[in-house]
Amino acid sequence: MSKLKKILLIVNLALIVVLFNFSVYKKEQTLHNGTLVLMPLAPVDPRSLMQGDYMRLNYNYGEVNSGELAKRGYCVVKLNDSNVATVVRFQPSMKPLATNERLVKYFVGSAGVRIGAESYFFEEGTADKYAEAKYGALRVDDKGNSVLHGLYDENKRLIK
Amino acid sequence: MFQNRETRETTRIVARHSNMSRPTGEALYKKYSLFADGNDWRRFVPIALLSIGAALTLSGIVFFFAYNWQDLPKAAKIAMVQVLMIATACYGIFSSGNKTAKNIALMAASILTGALFAVYGQIYQTGADAYDFFLGWAVAIAIWVLVSGFPPLWALELILLNLVTVLYAEQSNIEWDTSTLSLILFILNAVPLLILETLRYFKKLPEHSSWMLKATAVAAVIAITTTAIHIIFSRENESATTATWLFIVVLFPLAMWHSFRQRELFYLALIPFGIIIIITASFLKGIDDGGPATLFLAGVFVIGSITALTYNLIRLNRKWHGAEQNN
Numbered sequence: 001m002s003k004l005k006k007i008l009l010i011v012n013l014a015l016i017v018v019l020f021n022f023s024v025y026k027k028e029q030t031l032h033n034g035t036l037v038l039m040p041l042a043p044v045d046p047r048s049l050m051q052g053d054y055m056r057l058n059y060n061y062g063e064v065n066s067g068e069l070a071k072r073g074y075c076v077v078k079l080n081d082s083n084v085a086t087v088v089r090f091q092p093s094m095k096p097l098a099t100n101e102r103l104v105k106y107f108v109g110s111a112g113v114r115i116g117a118e119s120y121f122f123e124e125g126t127a128d129k130y131a132e133a134k135y136g137a138l139r140v141d142d143k144g145n146s147v148l149h150g151l152y153d154e155n156k157r158l159i160k
Numbered sequence: 161m162f163q164n165r166e167t168r169e170t171t172r173i174v175a176r177h178s179n180m181s182r183p184t185g186e187a188l189y190k191k192y193s194l195f196a197d198g199n200d201w202r203r204f205v206p207i208a209l210l211s212i213g214a215a216l217t218l219s220g221i222v223f224f225f226a227y228n229w230q231d232l233p234k235a236a237k238i239a240m241v242q243v244l245m246i247a248t249a250c251y252g253i254f255s256s257g258n259k260t261a262k263n264i265a266l267m268a269a270s271i272l273t274g275a276l277f278a279v280y281g282q283i284y285q286t287g288a289d290a291y292d293f294f295l296g297w298a299v300a301i302a303i304w305v306l307v308s309g310f311p312p313l314w315a316l317e318l319i320l321l322n323l324v325t326v327l328y329a330e331q332s333n334i335e336w337d338t339s340t341l342s343l344i345l346f347i348l349n350a351v352p353l354l355i356l357e358t359l360r361y362f363k364k365l366p367e368h369s370s371w372m373l374k375a376t377a378v379a380a381v382i383a384i385t386t387t388a389i390h391i392i393f394s395r396e397n398e399s400a401t402t403a404t405w406l407f408i409v410v411l412f413p414l415a416m417w418h419s420f421r422q423r424e425l426f427y428l429a430l431i432p433f434g435i436i437i438i439i440t441a442s443f444l445k446g447i448d449d450g451g452p453a454t455l456f457l458a459g460v461f462v463i464g465s466i467t468a469l470t471y472n473l474i475r476l477n478r479k480w481h482g483a484e485q486n487n
Contacts, residue, residue: 005307006253008307012300013269051228052226052227117286119285119287123227147284147285
């Protein structure tokens with residue numbers, strides 16, 4: 001094997017490892033420091049080949065026509081005392097933002113508004129307990145990046 | 161290889177059409193080493209066992225993580241797949257073992273990269289069957305694919321790119337009609353096919369990789385045939401329509417001519433089947449005007465054209481490869 005070939009193979013490996021762990025780090029940051037946002041939802045449950053069982057999530061954005069929205073932007077939500085979100089409006093940039101409002105990045109896909117966490121993966125065979133889910137629990141940082149970290153039931157408790 | 165096959169055919173024809181005795185024939189086969197002997201088997205068995213072993217182990221790993229064990233801490237999951245991936249990649253890069261074993265290790269590392277991304281997606285809930293997952297995977301292993309010169313790895317990359325295209329068309333809100341999508345899939349497979357054919361022309365194609373070329377060709381022909389059928393039934397997009405017919409009119413005869421010159425039946429079988437399907441589709445399109453008679457005509461056409469094609473393929477095969485050719 002030529003030296004150049006070897007170097008290229010190593011560079012590829014290093015790139016995967018570094019970039020991968022960096023994105024793990026970023027997700028962990030959002031999970032630890034983000035605000036809890038409970039998005040109301042309406043679930044169904046299919047299965048993915050490489051990742052196992054999951055539940056497809058449909059968030060309740062209220063009355064919105066995705067055709068009229070910008071392709072990418074921010075969904076502005078207002079939180080009540082128990083962190084349950086109500087969608088206030090969609091806007092293309094981070095401003096304006098009132099103090100009691102939070103940003104969640106969205107994009108418009110073929111199925112309408114998406115925030116990136118439209119499914120919830122869980123251990124195979126445990127679908128039943130997640131059927132009671134009423135809220136998708138997101139951790140959201142101040143730039144609108146969100147990580148879905150669990151599903152909550154109607155009493156706002158994490159389903160485990 | 162080619163030389164070898166010719167010799168085998170000649171020996172076979174001579175053995176069949178002369179009064180040569182069976183033992184003499186077998187002795188001749190042995191003399192030109194046309195039978196796989198102990199050495200050939202010794203080369204074949206380790207590679208076959210290694211490939212099967214790697215494939216089974218990898219599917220075991222993938223399904224283990226697909227189960228999504230709740231009691232396994234996420235750091236443990238990430239560390240396990242990552243260590244496995246790095247270890248196999250290092251074997252593929254640094255070991256002094258034989259080239260095939262190293263390539264298979266690199267292939268395993270590439271698949272484990274996919275498992276790694278799948279686990280990441282599970283933990284951080286980044287969405288099921290998202291096109292970015294497969295895109296990230298395809299990009300992450302791109303250098304390995306290009307540098308390795310290992311056709312199974314090329315095949316993996318091409319499958320990933322096809323998946324990305326289909327999922328992207330489904331998930332993003334760009335509005336490709338069906339014929340545009342399948343035309344894009346055609347180009348996606350036709351370009352690598354052209355590269356492979358060029359490599360073969362300059363005898364740069366790695367050994368035992370004609371399956372890769374054929375699989376790519378089948379994918380490309382299926383894609384363009386599908387496009388043509390979409391166009392016949394619903395003319396959605398003028399530029400896609402023009403491009404498709406242009407591709408068919410130029411590339412189909414070109415590929416068949418190429419096949420003819422190489423004395424190889426592959427494109428001569430594949431492309432006419434595509435054409436038969438396209439013509440049958442246009443018969444069926446006419447069913448509204450022609451009624452049941454059209455259906456009857458379509459049936460007659462399918463039987464007639466397939467018979468004629470098969471007859472000609474057999475005739476050519478006989479002419480090029482002798483009376484009996486089994487491979």
